[in-house]
Amino acid sequence: MQTFEHVIKDEMGLHARPAGLLVKEAKKYKSTITVSNGVKSANATKLIMIMGMGVKSGETITITIEGEDEDTAFEELKAFFETNV
Numbered sequence: 001m002q003t004f005e006h007v008i009k010d011e012m013g014l015h016a017r018p019a020g021l022l023v024k025e026a027k028k029y030k031s032t033i034t035v036s037n038g039v040k041s042a043n044a045t046k047l048i049m050i051m052g053m054g055v056k057s058g059e060t061i062t063i064t065i066e067g068e069d070e071d072t073a074f075e076e077l078k079a080f081f082e083t084n085v
Contacts, residue, residue: 001066002074006081007058014055016047018085023047025080031067033077038062 008014014022026033026044033044037059042049044063055061063081065073 001064002070003062003064004074004078005060005062006078006085007060008055008085009057010085011057013057013059014050014053014061014085016051019047019050021084022050022080025077028076029065029067029069029073031065031070031073033073034064036062036064 010018022035023045035042035044035050035053037053037055040053042053044050063077065077067073
């Protein structure tokens with residue numbers, strides 16, 4: 001299991017566009033990817049769950065990756081978050 005934290009930089013928070021991109025990215029991996037803001041958690045392949053978290057700009061989220069391709073997913077998702085969210 002690997003985890004990393006990310007501060008949301010998008011002015012609108014984790015809204016539909018970046019959440020949709022995250023779902024698309026997460027579905028590339030066999031590992032289970034979970035996004036948590038300390039109050040709520042969501043499977044990263046479930047758009048409604050991610051949007052239901054209500055993550056705002058400036059909030060810190062924790063991404064947990066567990067599974068057979070977690071090393072690859074970890075590196076690629078860290079880059080994804082830096083670029084897109």
